[in-house]
Amino acid sequence: MxxxxxxxxxxxxxxxxxxxxxxxxxxxxxxxxxxxxxxxxxxxxxxxxxxxxxxxxxxxxxxxxxxxxxxxxxxxxxxxxxxxxxxxxxxxxxxxxxxxxxxxxxxxxxxxxxxxxxxxxxVGRVQHDWREAIALADQAERLTRHAGMPAPPHVANILKVAIDDPVPFFIRMSESEPSWGVRRYLHPRFNSVIAEIAAAKHFLPKLSAVTGTPVTTTKMWAEAILASPRFAMMFKVPTASPMLSIWWIDEADGAAVAVSHMLQPGPLFSLGLNADEFDAE
CATH class of the missing domain: 1.10.10.10 (Winged helix-like DNA-binding domain superfamily/Winged helix DNA-binding domain)
Structure with missing residues (x-):
């Protein structure tokens, strides 16, 4: 793929x-x-x-x-x-x-x-290959929430659900300071097993087991943002400090089943990319 x-x-x-x-x-x-x-x-x-x-x-x-x-x-x-x-x-x-x-x-x-x-x-910033950055999401130790609510419009579009339809999601945060974390939105088909998936230590293997078919990451994008007051409080960083925002899509049988969003403090993380691995659109 x-x-x-x-x-x-x-x-x-x-x-x-x-x-x-x-x-x-x-x-x-x-x-x-x-x-x-x-x-x-x-x-x-x-x-x-x-x-x-x-x-x-x-x-x-x-x-x-x-x-x-x-x-x-x-x-x-x-x-x-x-x-x-x-x-x-x-x-x-x-x-x-x-x-x-x-x-x-x-x-x-x-x-x-x-x-x-x-x-x-x-000093102290860790550079991750994009695969390592995505894998890092599994190292967020603390499950803070799992629930269902309408997803952001672009996430609803990717998952092919109506904007007002609730989708299951969960949030995991690291125990380190400054903190970092990941929010994962799943297709509504996983409503009944969201608690089980959220509690799993390794996301993709668990999702693959639940779907009965391999789940792979097919698309990602990244941007630098400035921490809003809400993010500053959540991640214990100064307001308006730089953060690395990474989004990616996981698919099974050619259909999106999950969209993940990870935020990392900019002074601690950077993202290494190899353009040869990606096809221009």
Missing amino acids: QRHMDFVRQYADRPLHYNRPIGTVNRTIKPISGASMTQLSLDQGDLSLYRQLETIVRGQIIDGELSPGDRLPSEADLSAQYSVSRATVRQALEALEREGLINRHVGRGTFVRALTTQADTT
């Missing part, structure tokens, strides 16, 4: 610039100690305070306002400047350190990480 791909937008090798979170966030953070500590206020909106502070610092590093080797103000100074607790500051800095953007040294301070090449701006 031929494999096809619609590639909506090339996912950039380096992170996209982060937009500001909900509300107005003043990004005036000084890169050296002893700078003016004018008191600023973070937005008391839907995004947690530490995520807002994390976004501010990350944005300045990516935009070049903070250069490699620059020393950030101390936890106490940042706490005073942004009117937040030191625990909030510590959470923000720990997240940036995990992402590889800063180095923290006991007794010395926190410094912007020295990046020598463009590739270094994606």
